[in-house]
Every structure is written in C-alpha cells, then in structure tokens.
Amino acid sequence: MxxxxxxxxxxxxxxxxxxxxxxxxxxxxxxxxxxxxxxxxxxxxxxxxxxxxxxxxxxxxxxxxxxxxxxxxxxxxxxxxxxxxxxxxxxxxxxxxxxxxxxxxxxxxxxxxxxxxxxxxxxxxxxxxxxxxxxxxxxxxxxxxxxxxxxxxxxxxxxxxxxxxxxxxxxxxxxxLYHYPIGQTLLPDKFTLKEIKNLYEILSGKHLHASNFPNKLIGLGLIEKTEEKRNIGAHRAPTFYKFNQEVYEQMLKEGFVLV
Amino acid sequence: MxxxxxxxxxxxxxxxxxxxxxxxxxxxxxxxxxxxxxxxxxxxxxxxxxxxxxxxxxxxxxxxxxxxxxxxxxxxxxxxxxxxxxxxxxxxxxxxxxxxxxxxxxxxxxxxxxxxxxxxxxxxxxxxxxxxxxxxxxxxxxxxxxxxxxxxxxxxxxxxxxxxxxxxxxxxxxxxLYHYPIGQTLLPDKFTLKEIKNLYEILSGKHLHASNFPNKLIGLGLIEKTEEKRNIGAHRAPTFYKFNQEVYEQMLKEGFVLV
DNA sequence: TTATCATTTCCTAATTTTTAACAAATAATC
DNA sequence: GATTATTTGTTAAAAATTAGGAAATGATAA
CATH class of the missing domain: 3.90.79.10 (Nucleoside Triphosphate Pyrophosphohydrolase)
Structure with a gap:
C-alpha cells in the first residue's frame, strides 16, 4: 500500500x-x-x-x-x-x-x-x-x-x-423548541400543516391537535398559506404553507415563548 | 519593591x-x-x-x-x-x-x-x-x-x-427561567411571596400579579408555607415560604415549562 | 357525470387557565 | 380596641385551550 x-x-x-x-x-x-x-x-x-x-x-x-x-x-x-x-x-x-x-x-x-x-x-x-x-x-x-x-x-x-x-x-x-422557530430549516420551503405538526410532536414528545396547533402558528404569523397544494392521490389535497420570513427573523432575534 | x-x-x-x-x-x-x-x-x-x-x-x-x-x-x-x-x-x-x-x-x-x-x-x-x-x-x-x-x-x-x-x-x-427552578439559590432559604414575585419580575422583565403568580408556584408544589413570619413593623407580617426540595430536584432533573 | 372516499381544515361548545379587582386577614402601633 | 399598611385569599369575568364533529376538498371509481 x-x-x-x-x-x-x-x-x-x-x-x-x-x-x-x-x-x-x-x-x-x-x-x-x-x-x-x-x-x-x-x-x-x-x-x-x-x-x-x-x-x-x-x-x-x-x-x-x-x-x-x-x-x-x-x-x-x-x-x-x-x-x-x-x-x-x-x-x-x-x-x-x-x-x-x-x-x-x-x-x-x-x-x-x-x-x-x-x-x-x-x-x-x-x-x-x-x-x-x-x-x-x-x-x-x-x-x-x-x-x-x-x-x-x-x-x-x-x-x-x-x-x-x-x-x-x-x-x-x-x-x-419553545424559544426559537426551529422548524424552518428542518422542513422543506413548503410544507403541509400535518408535516409541521408531526415535526413538533416528534421533537416535543407530545401529542398535538391536528388543527389547533397549526392555527396557533398561523395566529402568531409564523407560517402562512401559499397558493399551491400537494397532490396525495385520492384524497383532499393539503395546502402548502411557508414560514413568514419577517416574523421568523424577528422571533430568531428576540426569542419567543411557545406553549 | x-x-x-x-x-x-x-x-x-x-x-x-x-x-x-x-x-x-x-x-x-x-x-x-x-x-x-x-x-x-x-x-x-x-x-x-x-x-x-x-x-x-x-x-x-x-x-x-x-x-x-x-x-x-x-x-x-x-x-x-x-x-x-x-x-x-x-x-x-x-x-x-x-x-x-x-x-x-x-x-x-x-x-x-x-x-x-x-x-x-x-x-x-x-x-x-x-x-x-x-x-x-x-x-x-x-x-x-x-x-x-x-x-x-x-x-x-x-x-x-x-x-x-x-x-x-x-x-x-x-x-x-422558564425551564429550571432558578429561584432556590438566588433567594434565602426562607422568603416571602413578594420576594419571589419580585425576583421573577426582574429576571423576566414582566409584571406579575401579586397573588396569582405565587399561587401558580404553590400550585405546582414548588414552594410551600412555613410556620414562620417576617416582622415588618406596623403591618401584616408576611409568611415565609420555602422550596419543596423534592419537587425542586425533580424539576431540576426533568425540566418543566413555566408560563 | 356523479357518488364515494379518505383526508384536511374549519367551527363551535365545553373546559380550563389566566387575569384583575376586591375583600378579608393580619400584626404592630396608636 | 381602633387604625393602618400590607399580605393573601376569593371570585367573577375574560381569554385561551382543548376536543369533537362537520364541512370542504380532490381524486377516483361507478
């Protein structure tokens, strides 16, 4: 050798x-x-x-x-x-x-x-x-x-x-997880509400509600709807969401408390 | 020299x-x-x-x-x-x-x-x-x-x-502050409800309610009443409280989320 | 074209938690 | 025993959370 x-x-x-x-x-x-x-x-x-x-x-x-x-x-x-x-x-x-x-x-x-x-x-x-x-x-x-x-x-x-x-x-x-908007780099640019809910469930080890939890993130302004949907075959196509970059950066800088 | x-x-x-x-x-x-x-x-x-x-x-x-x-x-x-x-x-x-x-x-x-x-x-x-x-x-x-x-x-x-x-x-x-019971070593062994409220107000920068906040800590089991009171002159003497050591250690080990 | 289906997402009522104001309790002094 | 300032308990209103079901949806099969 x-x-x-x-x-x-x-x-x-x-x-x-x-x-x-x-x-x-x-x-x-x-x-x-x-x-x-x-x-x-x-x-x-x-x-x-x-x-x-x-x-x-x-x-x-x-x-x-x-x-x-x-x-x-x-x-x-x-x-x-x-x-x-x-x-x-x-x-x-x-x-x-x-x-x-x-x-x-x-x-x-x-x-x-x-x-x-x-x-x-x-x-x-x-x-x-x-x-x-x-x-x-x-x-x-x-x-x-x-x-x-x-x-x-x-x-x-x-x-x-x-x-x-x-x-x-x-x-x-x-x-x-409770203080920084960690999801952004773990997920694709566009993701469904179910995906972001799954992510937080796995990281936190807690069961989250299918719509209440996403609604909270939407309410905070952290994520928002896009025009696109994902085709998943013979079911209702879920809408893609994306992070609001402005809110994301502000939360990153100032921190926040997620409950 | x-x-x-x-x-x-x-x-x-x-x-x-x-x-x-x-x-x-x-x-x-x-x-x-x-x-x-x-x-x-x-x-x-x-x-x-x-x-x-x-x-x-x-x-x-x-x-x-x-x-x-x-x-x-x-x-x-x-x-x-x-x-x-x-x-x-x-x-x-x-x-x-x-x-x-x-x-x-x-x-x-x-x-x-x-x-x-x-x-x-x-x-x-x-x-x-x-x-x-x-x-x-x-x-x-x-x-x-x-x-x-x-x-x-x-x-x-x-x-x-x-x-x-x-x-x-x-x-x-x-x-x-949101995840560990930090107060224990910042305060004397025995302290009044006002003192622990002040401590958290200063660290968090938020105004807390005089009885609601202490009640939450009591509710969690983290602090508890003692028999003693502090003499503060011509006023109602506040009761001394102390940390519950068992709950304190458990929170230290497992973490908790304070809101 | 229409009915079916699985899934997403909205809606709402019940429940729980938080908030705020006030009243009661208290201990030393007057 | 009344007064006082402060602590602490009570309670009702407000807000937030939770949970379940209903509606919406898009693709497929009839």
Missing part, C-alpha cells in the same frame, strides 16, 4: 493550521418518515460510530468551524445552528481501545504517529444543526469511511463521550 | 498545572434591593473590570473549575450553575492595550513575562451562577485588587469580550 501523503501531513503538520486542544462535534438533525434522524460518521481509525467532528483553523471562529465541518459532511449550508455545550472531562478523547491501529496502517500505508497534536487531550465544543435531511448528501473523505443518517431510536454505540454529547444536544434542542 | 515569587511562578510554571488554551469566565448573579447584580473583579494587570475568571487545572473538569473559581471569589458554594456558551473568536484575549504593564511591574517587582502560556490565545468557557448575594464575601487575592457587586444597569465598560459574555449569560438565564 502506498503511503498516503496528505493523511500523514495532517498528523505531522496539522498543528500549524489548527488550534491546539480544541475540537468541534456536530449533532446534525434531520427529519424523515416521521422520525428524527441524526448524522453519524465512521472514522477510519476509530472503531465506533461518532458525531461528525473536526478541528478549528487558526483564523476561524468556532461557529465558522462548525459550519465548515457540517457542510463538508452534508453538502448543505444555511442551517439553523446553535452551540449547546462544551465537553472537557480530563482525557475524554484519550481512549486507546477505540483506535484501530492496524486498519489505519493498512489503509494509510504508515503507522499512526504517536504523540502528535492530534492525540493530545482536547475539549470538544458541541454544536447542533437542524437540516432538511432530504436535501443532504452525506460525504465520506480520507478520514471518514462511512457517513449516514440514523433514526434517533436506532443509534449504535458511539465512541468517546459522544452518547453524552448527543443526549445534551437533544436536551438543548427540546428547550430551544 | 521585592519580587513577588508566587506571582512570577504562576507565569513561568503555570503551564505545568493548568490546561493550555482554555479559560473559564463566570457570570455570578445575585439579587439585592430589588435589583439583579453581577460580580465583577479587577485584575491588577488589566485596565478594566471583568467577569471573574481563571484557568482549568489539568486534573479538573470544566464545571469543577468554574465552581472553584466562584468559591475563591465569593466564599460561597452549592450554587445553581450552568454552562452557557464558549467564546473563541481568534485572539479574543490578546488586546495589548488592556494590559497595564507599568502597574504590574510596580506591584509585582518584575516585568510581565512575554510569550508565556498565559499570554497565548485562549478560548473561554462561560458559566453562570445564581447566588444569594447577601451571603457572599467578595474576595481579592494577588491577581485581583478589587471585587464587588454591580447592579445590572450600572455595569462599567468591561475588558476583552466580557460585555458579550455577560449579555449571553443573561440571555441564557432568561430562557432557563
């Missing part, structure tokens, strides 16, 4: 480009077939699935890094993004048994360098994103051999402290 | 004890004379007031560090603590004009060492705490020449990005 130069350079030269001791992990949520999904990736060197993550370039701020990492992995940008927590247990990322050194050597053509900047202790800053899953194109690269969506109730065992990170992301998402 | 050995050791040897590139800043809130206050301290080397902060010991986790820093500065522990955001703009802490090198040399007896671990770029993890101000005893030390409470509407100009950090802390506190 030929030596993979770019991979080797990442280990040995990466400290020049990236900030030391900091990583970013992203819980990227999507909504499909009435289920919440989360994007996981499989690093070639790590034996378990994990949240997509990466490092922060020296000239970047944290949010830019999170957005870059998410775009690299999904092809999408302009998502709803929020930082939710930073994880810093001592040695949280140093778990030797999670690394598959043999497989790495086989793929990369050289042994994992020991004691480089990458293998030092680092803290991880967690961001969550909500995306329209159907528009995403999960990407692999030299570090990630697999990348795909998992329904939230079928998450495999995750590496490092990523189960805790995902759980905190969900917790924050559920709180933010 | 004699050379201050412990101060010098902090600069030159600190990298052995503390994690690199990470600092903690704490927005410590208290409630006094119907106003929300925040604790600020004045570092001997920095020309502006700032939020109390510090570094993370290598064997510590982030929350332990935040608690240690808060206890050092206030003498209090067992406060309500939450991490709210991490700040990582490139070079956010490198602002030469904020450092008073002459004053430092005068006090310490040596020049500020350049290019030590302390003067490197670092990210800051923000924690907020809510405390019962009247029980606090703001402490100074070799780094901090002053430390005191400021009413939230009389905050002086702050160093670094601490105005942004404080503003984010307040924003998070106001959201958490």
């Amino acid at each position: 030929e030596k993979n130069k770019s991979l080797e350079a990442f280990f040995t030269e990466g400290y020049k480009r990236f900030r030391d001791g900091i990583s970013i992990d992203c819980a990227i949520f999507g909504f499909h077939k009435e289920k919440l999904h989360v994007l996981l990736s499989k690093n070639i060197i790590i034996t378990r699935w994990a949240l997509p993550g990466g490092f922060v370039l020296k000239e970047e701020n944290l949010e830019q890094a999170a957005k870059r990492i998410t775009t690299e992995r999904t092809g999408m940008d302009e998502l709803f993004f929020r930082q939710f927590k930073t994880f810093g247990e001592p040695n949280r990322n140093i778990q030797k048994d999670l690394f598959d050194y043999n497989k790495f050597a086989e793929i990369a053509g050289f042994d994992v360098p020991q004691n480089t900047w990458m293998t030092q202790q680092s803290i991880s800053i967690g961001y969550y994103a909500v995306s329209n899953l159907s528009e995403s194109q999960p990407q692999i690269d030299i570090f990630n051999s697999e990348c795909k969506w998992f329904p939230i109730d079928e998450i495999p065992s995750l590496g490092f402290d990523h189960e805790e990170i995902l759980s905190e992301a969900l917790h924050t998402l559920k709180i933010h | 004699e050379k201050n050995k412990s101060l010098e050791a902090f600069f030159t040897e600190g990298y052995k004890r503390f994690r690199d590139g990470i600092s903690i800043d704490c927005a410590i809130f208290g409630f006094h004379k119907e106003k929300l206050h925040v604790l600020l301290s004045k570092n001997i080397i920095i020309t502006r007031w700032a939020l109390p902060g510090g570094f993370v010991l290598k064997e510590e986790n982030l929350e332990q560090a935040a608690k240690r820093i808060t206890t050092e500065r206030t003498g209090m522990d067992e406060l309500f603590f939450r991490q709210f955001k991490t700040f990582g703009e490139p070079n956010r802490n490198i602002q030469k004009d904020l450092f008073d090198y002459n004053k430092f040399a005068e006090i310490a007896g040596f020049d500020v060492p350049q290019n030590t671990w302390m003067t490197q770029q670092s990210i800051s993890i923000g924690y907020y705490a809510v405390s019962n101000l009247s029980e606090s005893q703001p402490q100074i030390d070799i780094f901090n020449s002053e430390c005191k409470w400021f009413p939230i509407d009389e905050i002086p100009s702050l160093g670094f990005d601490h105005e942004e950090i404080l503003s984010e802390a307040l924003h998070t506190l106001k959201i958490h």
Whole structure:
C-alpha cells in the first residue's frame, strides 16, 4: 500500500493550521418518515460510530468551524445552528481501545504517529444543526469511511463521550423548541400543516391537535398559506404553507415563548 | 519593591498545572434591593473590570473549575450553575492595550513575562451562577485588587469580550427561567411571596400579579408555607415560604415549562 | 357525470387557565 | 380596641385551550 501523503501531513503538520486542544462535534438533525434522524460518521481509525467532528483553523471562529465541518459532511449550508455545550472531562478523547491501529496502517500505508497534536487531550465544543435531511448528501473523505443518517431510536454505540454529547444536544434542542422557530430549516420551503405538526410532536414528545396547533402558528404569523397544494392521490389535497420570513427573523432575534 | 515569587511562578510554571488554551469566565448573579447584580473583579494587570475568571487545572473538569473559581471569589458554594456558551473568536484575549504593564511591574517587582502560556490565545468557557448575594464575601487575592457587586444597569465598560459574555449569560438565564427552578439559590432559604414575585419580575422583565403568580408556584408544589413570619413593623407580617426540595430536584432533573 | 372516499381544515361548545379587582386577614402601633 | 399598611385569599369575568364533529376538498371509481 502506498503511503498516503496528505493523511500523514495532517498528523505531522496539522498543528500549524489548527488550534491546539480544541475540537468541534456536530449533532446534525434531520427529519424523515416521521422520525428524527441524526448524522453519524465512521472514522477510519476509530472503531465506533461518532458525531461528525473536526478541528478549528487558526483564523476561524468556532461557529465558522462548525459550519465548515457540517457542510463538508452534508453538502448543505444555511442551517439553523446553535452551540449547546462544551465537553472537557480530563482525557475524554484519550481512549486507546477505540483506535484501530492496524486498519489505519493498512489503509494509510504508515503507522499512526504517536504523540502528535492530534492525540493530545482536547475539549470538544458541541454544536447542533437542524437540516432538511432530504436535501443532504452525506460525504465520506480520507478520514471518514462511512457517513449516514440514523433514526434517533436506532443509534449504535458511539465512541468517546459522544452518547453524552448527543443526549445534551437533544436536551438543548427540546428547550430551544419553545424559544426559537426551529422548524424552518428542518422542513422543506413548503410544507403541509400535518408535516409541521408531526415535526413538533416528534421533537416535543407530545401529542398535538391536528388543527389547533397549526392555527396557533398561523395566529402568531409564523407560517402562512401559499397558493399551491400537494397532490396525495385520492384524497383532499393539503395546502402548502411557508414560514413568514419577517416574523421568523424577528422571533430568531428576540426569542419567543411557545406553549 | 521585592519580587513577588508566587506571582512570577504562576507565569513561568503555570503551564505545568493548568490546561493550555482554555479559560473559564463566570457570570455570578445575585439579587439585592430589588435589583439583579453581577460580580465583577479587577485584575491588577488589566485596565478594566471583568467577569471573574481563571484557568482549568489539568486534573479538573470544566464545571469543577468554574465552581472553584466562584468559591475563591465569593466564599460561597452549592450554587445553581450552568454552562452557557464558549467564546473563541481568534485572539479574543490578546488586546495589548488592556494590559497595564507599568502597574504590574510596580506591584509585582518584575516585568510581565512575554510569550508565556498565559499570554497565548485562549478560548473561554462561560458559566453562570445564581447566588444569594447577601451571603457572599467578595474576595481579592494577588491577581485581583478589587471585587464587588454591580447592579445590572450600572455595569462599567468591561475588558476583552466580557460585555458579550455577560449579555449571553443573561440571555441564557432568561430562557432557563422558564425551564429550571432558578429561584432556590438566588433567594434565602426562607422568603416571602413578594420576594419571589419580585425576583421573577426582574429576571423576566414582566409584571406579575401579586397573588396569582405565587399561587401558580404553590400550585405546582414548588414552594410551600412555613410556620414562620417576617416582622415588618406596623403591618401584616408576611409568611415565609420555602422550596419543596423534592419537587425542586425533580424539576431540576426533568425540566418543566413555566408560563 | 356523479357518488364515494379518505383526508384536511374549519367551527363551535365545553373546559380550563389566566387575569384583575376586591375583600378579608393580619400584626404592630396608636 | 381602633387604625393602618400590607399580605393573601376569593371570585367573577375574560381569554385561551382543548376536543369533537362537520364541512370542504380532490381524486377516483361507478
């Protein structure tokens, strides 16, 4: 196997480009077939699935890094993004048994360098994103051999402290649901009342009324009717609705309380 | 002026004890004379007031560090603590004009060492705490020449990005107000209905009804009557109330939605 | 062309919650 | 024992929420 130069350079030269001791992990949520999904990736060197993550370039701020990492992995940008927590247990990322050194050597053509900047202790800053899953194109690269969506109730065992990170992301998402108009980036531009009701039911875990709940959103001015309808075969065609951009931005800026 | 050995050791040897590139800043809130206050301290080397902060010991986790820093500065522990955001703009802490090198040399007896671990770029993890101000005893030390409470509407100009950090802390506190029983550590063990109403009015910025709001908290089981009353002179003595510990802990764990 | 059907969406009454004003209770002082 | 200022309970009106059923709809089949 030929030596993979770019991979080797990442280990040995990466400290020049990236900030030391900091990583970013992203819980990227999507909504499909009435289920919440989360994007996981499989690093070639790590034996378990994990949240997509990466490092922060020296000239970047944290949010830019999170957005870059998410775009690299999904092809999408302009998502709803929020930082939710930073994880810093001592040695949280140093778990030797999670690394598959043999497989790495086989793929990369050289042994994992020991004691480089990458293998030092680092803290991880967690961001969550909500995306329209159907528009995403999960990407692999030299570090990630697999990348795909998992329904939230079928998450495999995750590496490092990523189960805790995902759980905190969900917790924050559920709180933010009451204060930010999260739906916009989880749904297509045009959606039916049933779809937005389903979305909120799944995120909140509560049963909502088929017309009372949409009426509340309409009453707030957050969503509004369009001219178009969806053809669903031999039934009444539901009207498409869209977010009112002005109200959406105001709620995003000022926050609101949804009950 | 004699050379201050412990101060010098902090600069030159600190990298052995503390994690690199990470600092903690704490927005410590208290409630006094119907106003929300925040604790600020004045570092001997920095020309502006700032939020109390510090570094993370290598064997510590982030929350332990935040608690240690808060206890050092206030003498209090067992406060309500939450991490709210991490700040990582490139070079956010490198602002030469904020450092008073002459004053430092005068006090310490040596020049500020350049290019030590302390003067490197670092990210800051923000924690907020809510405390019962009247029980606090703001402490100074070799780094901090002053430390005191400021009413939230009389905050002086702050160093670094601490105005942004404080503003984010307040924003998070106001959201958490709806989901966590924050009052417990802001109030004395026993308080009157008027006091808890005032607290929520100030934090939420909304006017609340003198009996309807307390009745809601009583209805939730969160607070309950005690046998004692406060003597306030020639008026009806208000009854002291206390938090129901069981309900409090459950709400803390499971969250709730206050409307 | 019309009847049928499943689904969306509107309507309305019942219920619950919130709000606001007022009255009662209270404890120290006059 | 009356007075006073404040706390706290009561109650009725207003508002919001909930739930169920009815109407509307668009495609299909008769």
